[in-house]
Amino acid sequence: APQKSQEGTCKKTKVAILGGGVAGITAAQTLSNASVHDFAILEYRDTIGGRAWHKPFGKDKDGKPYIIEMGANWVQGLGNPGGPQNPIWVMAQEYGLKTHYSNYDNVSTYNQHGYSDYSDLLDAYEEAYSIASQRAGEILTQNLQDQTAKSGLALAGWNPKPHDMEAQAVDWWSWDFEDAYSPLESSLVFGCAGDNLTSNYFSDHDNFVLDQRGFNHIVKKQASSFLRENDPRLHLNTEVTNITYSDNGVTVYNKDGSCVEADYAICTFSLGVLQNDAVQFSPELPVWKQEAIQKFTMGTYTKIFFQFNETFWPEDTQYHLYADPVQRGWYPIWQSLSTPGFLPDSNIIFVTVTNEFAYRAERQSDEQTKKEAMEVLRKMFPEKDIPEPTAFMYPRWTSEPWSYGSYSNWPPSTSLEMHQNLRANTGRLWFAGEATSPTFFGFLHGAYFEGQDAGRQIAAIMHHHCVNANSTKLRECGPRKHYETLHGTSPYSDYTTLNGWAFSSFIDTNTD
Numbered sequence: 001a002p003q004k005s006q007e008g009t010c011k012k013t014k015v016a017i018l019g020g021g022v023a024g025i026t027a028a029q030t031l032s033n034a035s036v037h038d039f040a041i042l043e044y045r046d047t048i049g050g051r052a053w054h055k056p057f058g059k060d061k062d063g064k065p066y067i068i069e070m071g072a073n074w075v076q077g078l079g080n081p082g083g084p085q086n087p088i089w090v091m092a093q094e095y096g097l098k099t100h101y102s103n104y105d106n107v108s109t110y111n112q113h114g115y116s117d118y119s120d121l122l123d124a125y126e127e128a129y130s131i132a133s134q135r136a137g138e139i140l141t142q143n144l145q146d147q148t149a150k151s152g153l154a155l156a157g158w159n160p161k162p163h164d165m166e167a168q169a170v171d172w173w174s175w176d177f178e179d180a181y182s183p184l185e186s187s188l189v190f191g192c193a194g195d196n197l198t199s200n201y202f203s204d205h206d207n208f209v210l211d212q213r214g215f216n217h218i219v220k221k222q223a224s225s226f227l228r229e230n231d232p233r234l235h236l237n238t239e240v241t242n243i244t245y246s247d248n249g250v251t252v253y254n255k256d257g258s259c260v261e262a263d264y265a266i267c268t269f270s271l272g273v274l275q276n277d278a279v280q281f282s283p284e285l286p287v288w289k290q291e292a293i294q295k296f297t298m299g300t301y302t303k304i305f306f307q308f309n310e311t312f313w314p315e316d317t318q319y320h321l322y323a324d325p326v327q328r329g330w331y332p333i334w335q336s337l338s339t340p341g342f343l344p345d346s347n348i349i350f351v352t353v354t355n356e357f358a359y360r361a362e363r364q365s366d367e368q369t370k371k372e373a374m375e376v377l378r379k380m381f382p383e384k385d386i387p388e389p390t391a392f393m394y395p396r397w398t399s400e401p402w403s404y405g406s407y408s409n410w411p412p413s414t415s416l417e418m419h420q421n422l423r424a425n426t427g428r429l430w431f432a433g434e435a436t437s438p439t440f441f442g443f444l445h446g447a448y449f450e451g452q453d454a455g456r457q458i459a460a461i462m463h464h465h466c467v468n469a470n471s472t473k474l475r476e477c478g479p480r481k482h483y484e485t486l487h488g489t490s491p492y493s494d495y496t497t498l499n500g501w502a503f504s505s506f507i508d509t510n511t512d
């Protein structure tokens, strides 16, 4: 049970911002820009940036460790000249973040016998994907029944046989590598809409972040535009354990016994944190909210890093795709950092695994994971005499109590209305973050837009006026809508800012 609030013992503020990731910091910045300066940011860790999280790894020729990203690594969908720009890319440019173009066409394919050219399968996938994606658009606009991405792709001509492991590897690289979930576990409609929104509305260019200050450098810079050094409004090392909410205010209790009483709160904790009951809510969250929290899925995406004393792989190749003869998703994609434009001469390569294979790696020892992955490398490059790595490391995302997983995904048979229940406020408690973005879930820019939106809405309510009054005739003030009863699909007329759908998934700004 929550501690009883003893009158006058809690710190008082207008807006409590729970979490100092991109959503929380952007919400605070937005409030600040709207002249709401009385807020408090409560953050579990000793730094801001959340899932934009790095660690030192290995060493360079001077013995200094490299900084590598455990979490977010790309700015995805940069934007085209004259077109809409990804706000993360805008900040990356403004703050001089070091990035390099990620070329997904620069991929070599392998199987258990070494190099094997099955790149024609990549083209076959692409062809089917564009058909499936159009079909997804029809389903969305005509309010039809959603499908799994797997069935959508199969109907469009991409139907990898269970034992065709090269096709399975291509399937993994083309879908799971971004969504963390397989096409069978993903919504066709929202998987395709999400992909269109980032790679067409912005652009199909992604840049990989190599900045030795870490990706969260831009979040720190963003924060420094409205927070002073040692600003008393930023509370690091503060773990929220209970959130008591009503139509009149929110009281937040922390593990260290402190508490904050606010007129409004914005909870930006990950879907994984919400799903794992890491925080208690009083009263219990309403059923429509609990259903939404448990319906959407939290994926795990694990990068396993190796440093060697040489670069024995072709250093000009960015991606190496491995098809295991037995298991789909078995140490499938190897990314070289020891490549011009990245961290040349670092002799660092990493392999990414997702979900089941990520959980497995978390449960077993580092030694076991290293052994399995090294066997794969030796199969990919049979002609090389591959030494043991000099450094080895990987994060355990589902065990991190401040994240419980990597990023969210939409399973099949969801709807925009169901998702809106994830976004909707319960009394004075608001929700924002990567997972509450229907258009950009899973991305840093999703967290950014949702933090901005919650900040704007709350500032508008506090100032008794509406935001964006010119851009839409819809009423955007006041509490967010939620749906007590769900009907399985959402009519196209639902696709408005009222349900968080502020961008069109039918715009393609790419010229090629």
Ligand SMILES: Cc1cc2nc3c(=O)[nH]c(=O)nc-3n(C[C@H](O)[C@H](O)[C@H](O)COP(=O)(O)OP(=O)(O)OC[C@H]3O[C@@H](n4cnc5c(N)ncnc54)[C@H](O)[C@@H]3O)c2cc1C
Residues within 6 Å of the ligand: 018, 019, 020, 021, 022, 023, 024, 042, 043, 044, 045, 048, 049, 050, 051, 052, 070, 071, 072, 073, 074, 075, 076, 238, 239, 240, 241, 268, 269, 270, 273, 278, 279, 301, 302, 303, 397, 401, 402, 403, 405, 406, 407, 432, 433, 434, 435, 442, 443, 444, 445, 446, 447
């Ligand atoms: C492995 C991985 C790879 C990714 N790759 C990319 C990528 O390449 N490109 C991209 O755009 N996105 C990527 N993402 C997604 C991106 O990192 C997230 O979308 C984004 O960082 C989410 O921001 P947020 O503010 O919503 O949540 P978070 O960053 O999770 O912020 C929430 C904050 O709340 C804090 N918190 C949690 N619980 C408590 C508590 N009880 N008390 C107090 N504080 C608490 C956390 O410490 C955290 O700082 C990746 C994520 C991961 C994990």
